[in-house]
Structures are given as C-alpha cells and as structure tokens.
Amino acid sequence: MAKKITDIQNSIIENFELFEDDMESILFYLMDLGKKLPAMPEEHKTEEFIVKGCQSKVWLYSSFVDGKVFFEADSNTEITKGLVSLLVEIWSGQTPEDILNSELFFIEKIGMSRMVGSQRSNGFTSMIKQIKMYALAYKTKL
Amino acid sequence: MxxxxxxxxxxxxxxxxxxxxxxxxxxxxxDNAATTQKPQSVIDALNKYYTTDNANIHRAAHTLAARSTEMFEDTRKTIQAFINAKEAEECIFTKGVTESINIVAQTWGRKFLQAGDEVIITSMEHHSNIVPWQMICEEKGAILKVIPINDAGELLMDEYEKLLSPKTKMVACVWVSNALGTINPVKEIIEKAHSVGAKVLLDGAQACSHLDVDVQTLDCDFLAISSHKLYGPTGVGVLYGKRELLEAMPPYQSGGEMIKEVSFERTTYNEIPYKFEAGTPNIGDVIAFKHALDFINDLxxxxxxxxxxxxxxxxxxxxxxxxxxxxxxxxxxxxxxxxxxxxxxxxxxxxxxxxxxxxxxxxxxxxxxxxxxxxxxxxxxxxxxxxxxxxxxxxxxxxxxxxxxxxxxxxxxxxxxxxxxxxxxx
The missing domain is CATH 3.90.1150.10 (Aspartate Aminotransferase, domain 1)
Known part of the structure; x- marks a missing residue:
C-alpha cells in the first residue's frame, strides 16, 4: 500500500525545517530535488502534455495502472521542477480517491505559498489542478 | 543644484x-521600470487630502470643493510645465499610459483612420502600444506596420523611412524601451512622420522620469504618461495632445463632467480637457501626483x-x-x-x-x-x-x-x- 499522502507531506516539511526559513537555502534545495526527478521520456514531453504558465511551464503525463495513478513531470525552470518533484512524490502511485480527497498543506509550510494562486505567472498552480482532473477522470473509469 | x-x-x-x-x-x-517607490511627500499628500480636503471637484459651491478643485487643477498646471505643453488644457488626466493610448486609438483612430491607411509602431513596443492599434486597425481595415531593430536593440531608421508613405496616418512609438532601455530618436521620428502628414503618439512611460520632456520642441502630437513611474501614485496618467487634435476627437467615455448641456434629445460636450474626463476622476491621486513632480523638479x-x-x-x-x-x-x-x-x-x-x-x-x-x-x-x-x-x-x-x-x-x-x-x- 502506498504511503499516506499526509505522511509524505509531513516528512517533506520536516526536511525543509532544517533550513530555518532561509529562503536562499530552501530554493537551492528545491533545485537539487528537481535534478533528482526521473527524466521524463521525450515522447511524453510534447505540446499535448504541457501545462502553461506565464513564466514557467510544466509537462505532466499520467498513467493508470492497477487502480493507481502514476505521474511523470518536468519543468523548464529549476525551482518549479523541484516543487513538481514533490508533487510527484506525494501523488504518484496513489488511488484517484486519495488524490481527490487530499489537501496540499506542505507548500505553505515550506514557505512557497507564493507559488500557488497566481495561475498566470506559474505552471505549478495549473499542474495541481491538472493532477486532480486526471484523478477525477480515472475515478470515473473505475 | x-x-x-x-x-x-x-x-x-x-x-x-x-x-x-x-x-x-x-x-x-x-524594479523601477515597473513602478517607482513613493517619497513621503506623496504619501503625506494622499493622507492630507482624505483627512482634510476631500470633496468632489468642479461642481459644488462649498469651500472643500473649491479647495480640492484648485489642488486638482494645480497638478494640471504642474504637469503642463513638466512637459512644456502650450496650455494646461492639453493635459488630460487618465488612469495611466494604457488608457491614454486607448483614448487616442479609440477616438482619433475611429474618426480619422480609414481602410488602407497605415499605422506604424516599433518592434520594441509594450503590449499596451500594440494591442490598441491592432484593434482599431482591424475595425477600420487599416494596416499595422512595424519598424525593425538591430541586435543591440536600436531602431533601423532606414527601414522606418521605407515604411513611411502618404498612407501613413499615425506613428505610435515608444520613447524609451521598458525591456531594453533604448532611447529612441523620437525627434527624428516625429519630423519624418510629419513630412508625410502622419501624426505621432509617444509612449512616455519609461522616458519621463529620466529625460527632459518638451512637447513643443519635440512637436509630438500625443504623449502618454504614467504617474506611478514618476514617483507618483498608481491609477493616474496623462494624455497630452495638441489642442486642435483633442478638439477634433470625439469623447471617449460619457457621463458627468464631460458634458456641456444634456437634454433627452441632445447632449453637447464640454471643452477640453473635461470632454475626456467623464465621471469623478481619481482626485486624491492626481493631487498627490503634483508632489511627485515637485520631488523630481527639486532634484x-x-x-x-x-x-x-x-x-x-x-x-x-x-x-x-x-x-x-x-x-x-x-x-x-x-x-x-x-x-x-x-x-x-x-x-x-x-x-x-x-x-x-x-x-x-x-x-x-x-x-x-x-x-x-x-x-x-x-x-x-x-x-x-x-x-x-x-x-x-x-x-x-x-x-x-x-x-x-x-x-x-x-x-x-x-x-x-x-x-x-x-x-x-x-
């Protein structure tokens, strides 16, 4: 069984607490996380799977295997990619039901709430919506 | 000094x-090209206006109204001097550069542009000096032409000359590029445009806080200004236009202030600048804007x-x-x-x-x-x-x-x- 979404978020928050709100260290850490995100297969990095933002864009590809949703993602900016990697860590491998019922509380706790809300500036916000949309679509398939 | x-x-x-x-x-x-910060004198002026002087302008007989009207018109005289306009009436208060450009495109453009006419802009325009012209050109069947630039971000003036013809009715040009900082040779641009009978609108958003502005020497037909890039409040701008052009243009919005007489059969319009200032304007911010101009003038x-x-x-x-x-x-x-x-x-x-x-x-x-x-x-x-x-x-x-x-x-x-x-x- 997949680790609970709440537990994953709590352990992410714990990791970020080491930086004691030092924004520069948080951003460098996010960029490092982004580098560890498994490379997205080029055939999925197409216009069809792009989630557009004004400054940064995100690619998001999903698949549905054995009742669970799996995500591949990438971004053209390193900080966004770091955040994207956290979303993949949290949501990839979960059931559609669990994804739909989950609340994202880690973003604010790691001091990155500015990255959410302004859909125009950032592909990240759109990505969160898109993930939930995929989950909803797979749920109706069940 | x-x-x-x-x-x-x-x-x-x-x-x-x-x-x-x-x-x-x-x-x-x-990030000053996006907006400048405000000196204490501007903040104090805003505070003072709402604390002691707030009243609607140009209407009532009472003392507060007289006071606010006088201060409002005082800003107009200050901006007139700031850009060396011939008359204060040639300075219309707007929301900012974007609205100033839209007024010209929607009123001058609607009245004077015809199918086949040409409007010239540059490759380095802000969207606010592209889209209003695209819209009116589309409506009128006019054609939008673009002056190219070199890799350094300078206009190719030879190419500009090639674009000019008797069909050219308007050259709408950014004075200083917000993205690159380039100062365009606007004096030359205006002279050449006038030589084919075209009018010139300058987007002065980035220029006016750095460069000396003299609309009479430049001989520009329109100049668009934003207060918030000049150490002043947001939500205030100016459209300068030559009197004969402003008088020939139809009103932009309708309502209070812009009318002379209204009956249900017919309305006659007020004189400039009020013809273009429908509704209660942004009085407090206009009044505070004067203090921003004073700050610049003092330095x-x-x-x-x-x-x-x-x-x-x-x-x-x-x-x-x-x-x-x-x-x-x-x-x-x-x-x-x-x-x-x-x-x-x-x-x-x-x-x-x-x-x-x-x-x-x-x-x-x-x-x-x-x-x-x-x-x-x-x-x-x-x-x-x-x-x-x-x-x-x-x-x-x-x-x-x-x-x-x-x-x-x-x-x-x-x-x-x-x-x-x-x-x-x-």
Whole structure:
C-alpha cells in the first residue's frame, strides 16, 4: 500500500525545517530535488502534455495502472521542477480517491505559498489542478 | 543644484519603503521600470487630502470643493510645465499610459483612420502600444506596420523611412524601451512622420522620469504618461495632445463632467480637457501626483540622470566582469551569446540608454534567477516584460531586468552582483 499522502507531506516539511526559513537555502534545495526527478521520456514531453504558465511551464503525463495513478513531470525552470518533484512524490502511485480527497498543506509550510494562486505567472498552480482532473477522470473509469 | 549636491542618503530617507528587510536581507529595489517607490511627500499628500480636503471637484459651491478643485487643477498646471505643453488644457488626466493610448486609438483612430491607411509602431513596443492599434486597425481595415531593430536593440531608421508613405496616418512609438532601455530618436521620428502628414503618439512611460520632456520642441502630437513611474501614485496618467487634435476627437467615455448641456434629445460636450474626463476622476491621486513632480523638479532631471547613468555603467561593467575568466582574453566580443565561458549576456546594448539593463545567465531560467535574487532581498523583474514580439525578435522567452531610480546606490549594485556571481558559479 502506498504511503499516506499526509505522511509524505509531513516528512517533506520536516526536511525543509532544517533550513530555518532561509529562503536562499530552501530554493537551492528545491533545485537539487528537481535534478533528482526521473527524466521524463521525450515522447511524453510534447505540446499535448504541457501545462502553461506565464513564466514557467510544466509537462505532466499520467498513467493508470492497477487502480493507481502514476505521474511523470518536468519543468523548464529549476525551482518549479523541484516543487513538481514533490508533487510527484506525494501523488504518484496513489488511488484517484486519495488524490481527490487530499489537501496540499506542505507548500505553505515550506514557505512557497507564493507559488500557488497566481495561475498566470506559474505552471505549478495549473499542474495541481491538472493532477486532480486526471484523478477525477480515472475515478470515473473505475 | 549641481550634481555634487545630490545627496543619495538624504533622498533615500524620503522613501520609507526602502528601509525594510525582505527574506531577512535589506531590500534592494531594482524594479523601477515597473513602478517607482513613493517619497513621503506623496504619501503625506494622499493622507492630507482624505483627512482634510476631500470633496468632489468642479461642481459644488462649498469651500472643500473649491479647495480640492484648485489642488486638482494645480497638478494640471504642474504637469503642463513638466512637459512644456502650450496650455494646461492639453493635459488630460487618465488612469495611466494604457488608457491614454486607448483614448487616442479609440477616438482619433475611429474618426480619422480609414481602410488602407497605415499605422506604424516599433518592434520594441509594450503590449499596451500594440494591442490598441491592432484593434482599431482591424475595425477600420487599416494596416499595422512595424519598424525593425538591430541586435543591440536600436531602431533601423532606414527601414522606418521605407515604411513611411502618404498612407501613413499615425506613428505610435515608444520613447524609451521598458525591456531594453533604448532611447529612441523620437525627434527624428516625429519630423519624418510629419513630412508625410502622419501624426505621432509617444509612449512616455519609461522616458519621463529620466529625460527632459518638451512637447513643443519635440512637436509630438500625443504623449502618454504614467504617474506611478514618476514617483507618483498608481491609477493616474496623462494624455497630452495638441489642442486642435483633442478638439477634433470625439469623447471617449460619457457621463458627468464631460458634458456641456444634456437634454433627452441632445447632449453637447464640454471643452477640453473635461470632454475626456467623464465621471469623478481619481482626485486624491492626481493631487498627490503634483508632489511627485515637485520631488523630481527639486532634484533636477539632469542630476537624476547623471546619477542613474553612473549606476548603469557601474552595473554593466560589474556584470561583464563576471565573464572575465581565463577564457575571456580570447578576443570574444563582449556582447556575445551567453555560454559557459561567457555566462552573462547583456540584452539591450544600444548606445543611447536609460538606466535599465536586461540580461540572461547561461543555463539558468530567468524565473529561477528572479526567485534566487528575491531570496536575497533583491527585487528585479523577470519574464517577457509585456513585450513578447520583441522577445521573439531577440530569440528569447524572457530576461532578468534591473532598472534604477535616483534612490539606488552602487552599494546595492555590489550586493546584486555578489548574488548574481553566486548563481553563475552554481
């Protein structure tokens, strides 16, 4: 069984607490996380799977295997990619039901709430919506 | 006041917002081309207006109304002098440059443009001086033409001349590029446009805080100005237009103030400037705007410009110094594309510039650069700067832009350069 979404978020928050709100260290850490995100297969990095933002864009590809949703993602900016990697860590491998019922509380706790809300500036916000949309679509398939 | 007397420390004391920490670091505000900060005198004027003088203008017989009307019209006289307009009535208060341009496109354009006529803009326009013209051209069947630029970000004046013809009815041109800082040769542009009978609108958003403005010497037909880029409040701008043009233009919006007489059969319109100022205007902000203009006048544009130019050159040299590694002495041109050997590429290297510098860092997205600088308390603008056609021309999807005002210092640039150096080495 997949680790609970709440537990994953709590352990992410714990990791970020080491930086004691030092924004520069948080951003460098996010960029490092982004580098560890498994490379997205080029055939999925197409216009069809792009989630557009004004400054940064995100690619998001999903698949549905054995009742669970799996995500591949990438971004053209390193900080966004770091955040994207956290979303993949949290949501990839979960059931559609669990994804739909989950609340994202880690973003604010790691001091990155500015990255959410302004859909125009950032592909990240759109990505969160898109993930939930995929989950909803797979749920109706069940 | 001469240059030596400009005291940046005392100027900074007039701007309360500058004295704060952002992300634990002293704020370094290098986003002045987006909006400038406001001196205490402007903040005080706003406060005073609502505390003691608030009343609707041009209408009532009571004392407060007389007082607010007088102060409102006082700003008009101050802006008239600031741009050397012949008459105060030629200065119309608007929401800002965007509205000023829209007024001209929607009223002058609607009345005077016909199918087959041509409107010329430049490759470096802000979207607000592209879209209003696209819309009216589409409506009228007129044609929009674009003056190209060279790689440094300067207009190709030969190409401009080729575009001009008796079909040209309007040249709408940015005076100073917000993304590149280029100062366009507007005097020459206006003369050439007039030689074929075209009118000229200048987008003065970026120019008016740095350059001397004399609409009579320039002989421009329209000039669009924003207060908030001139140390004044947001939500206030000015449209300057020559009297005969403004009088010939139909009203923009209708309502109170812009009318002379209304009956259900017929309405006659008020004289300029009121014809274009329908409804209760942004009285408090207009009144405070005067104090921003006073602040600039007290310092002197030349003093401001000299200080800002010094900062610009210091910044450029410091940024280019980051490229000076061992490989540097290979004779590679300094303004080459960014590469591992030349991690910083300056975007916008025109000979005539104001204190705005765009650049990119090799291998790093501008969004990441902006976020990393913010983490150190440094505010810059990143992205396409509302100039997507320009970015396409330069083959970029955005830049990092640092832009200075009179209150910025070399010490701040040192902090900025240290932060950039860290990113280059990352």
């Amino acid at each position: 001469n240059v030596a007397e400009i005291n940046i420390k005392s100027i900074r004391e007039k701007f309360p917002i500058l004295h704060q920490k952002v992300n634990g670091k002293p704020l370094v505000y290098f 002197g544009k030349e003093n401001i410009r000299n200080h800002e130019n010094e900062l610009l050159h210091y910044l450029i040299n410091s940024l280019l110094a980051l490229n000076e590694t061992d490989v540097m002495s290979s004779g590679v041109e300094t303004h080459n594309y960014a590469s591992p050997q030349q991690p910083i590429k300056l975007i916008g290297t025109a000979k005539e510039k104001v204190s705005v510098q765009s650049f990119i860092i090799e291998g790093m997205h501008h969004f990441d650069v902006g976020m990393m600088l913010d983490a150190r308390g440094i505010a810059v603008r990143t992205g396409h700067h509302c100039t997507q056609p320009l970015m396409n021309r330069l083959g970029l999807d955005g830049t990092v832009r640092a832009s200075f005002s009179v209150y910025n210092t070399k010490e701040e640039i040192d902090v900025f350069i240290e932060a950039v150096r860290k990113l280059v080495k990352k």
